[in-house]
Amino acid sequence: MARTPLIAGNWKMNLNHLEAIALVQKIAFSLPAKYFEKVDVTVLPPFTDIRSVQTLIEGDKLLLTYGAQDVSQHESGAYTGEVSAAMLAKLGCTYVVVGHSERRTLHGETDAVVSAKTKAALKHGLTPIVCIGEGLEIREAGDQVSYCVDQLRGSLAGLSADDLAKIVVAYEPVWAIGTGKVASADDAQEVCAAVRAELAELASPEAAASVRILYGGSVNAKNVGEIVGRTDVDGALVGGASLKADEFATLSAIAAGGPLP
Numbered sequence: 001m002a003r004t005p006l007i008a009g010n011w012k013m014n015l016n017h018l019e020a021i022a023l024v025q026k027i028a029f030s031l032p033a034k035y036f037e038k039v040d041v042t043v044l045p046p047f048t049d050i051r052s053v054q055t056l057i058e059g060d061k062l063l064l065t066y067g068a069q070d071v072s073q074h075e076s077g078a079y080t081g082e083v084s085a086a087m088l089a090k091l092g093c094t095y096v097v098v099g100h101s102e103r104r105t106l107h108g109e110t111d112a113v114v115s116a117k118t119k120a121a122l123k124h125g126l127t128p129i130v131c132i133g134e135g136l137e138i139r140e141a142g143d144q145v146s147y148c149v150d151q152l153r154g155s156l157a158g159l160s161a162d163d164l165a166k167i168v169v170a171y172e173p174v175w176a177i178g179t180g181k182v183a184s185a186d187d188a189q190e191v192c193a194a195v196r197a198e199l200a201e202l203a204s205p206e207a208a209a210s211v212r213i214l215y216g217g218s219v220n221a222k223n224v225g226e227i228v229g230r231t232d233v234d235g236a237l238v239g240g241a242s243l244k245a246d247e248f249a250t251l252s253a254i255a256a257g258g259p260l261p
């Protein structure tokens with residue numbers, strides 16, 4: 001089954017709402033409509049920017065989508081500081097990142113929390129981008145595949161086969177995030193293929209064939225082509241390079257198969 005590549009820009013805690021508008025305008029200007037037939041491009045700004053990004057994208061009928069970097073596992077109520085899936089859905093979000101390694105390590109999110117967030121997102125029609133990835137010690141011990149498959153199983157515990165068909169998975173080796181150390185295309189393919197095989201077990205071969213599996217970690221316009229060229233790598237979750245309009249537009253165009261804008 002042909003899978004449309006997905007390029008997702010995780011802005012992390014960068015850019016206020018005015019800067020967000022400027023960046024989305026520049027990306028949209030650099031990527032004419034024809035590219036969007038071959039690649040889905042989404043931006044994942046901080047919560048405070050989402051309303052402004054929505055107004056711009058809907059108002060000008062831009063072909064980008066947008067989403068959030070996190071979501072509460074809870075429906076509503078006394079959860080100070082949290083943002084619910086219903087709120088994000090109401091703002092027209094398409095995607096939400098769950099279980100990013102920065103949330104797992106800095107905020108103590110367990111696989112159980114990630115699976116609860118994944119379910120909350122799906123319940124409200126959002127597409128969760130479920131992140132997994134090993135740290136350096138596990139990579140050096142050569143245990144990345146079994147570690148990532150275990151983390152995937154834990155992060156998707158309790159999801160139905162139908163729900164599993166609706167998710168996106170992002171493989172982000174922690175040692176490659178923000179370090180400039182990009183995994184090789186072979187490294188990315190190895191884990192992404194194992195993820196797809198596991199999804200076939202958990203859901204069905206058809207569901208596994210339709211789910212998009214992204215690579216993330218120091219992706220830029222120079223390395224994206226080789227990485228997304230691999231059979232089981234269907235796009236990229238991009239951090240630093242998603243804050244630069246020209247570079248993000250260029251790497252999206254490369255994922256679309258070109259030509260360069």
Ligand SMILES: O=C(CO)COP(=O)(O)O
Nearest residue numbers: 010177178217218239240
């Ligand atoms: O964490 C990432 C995306 O979610 C990757 O970040 P960098 O692209 O900055 O390495």
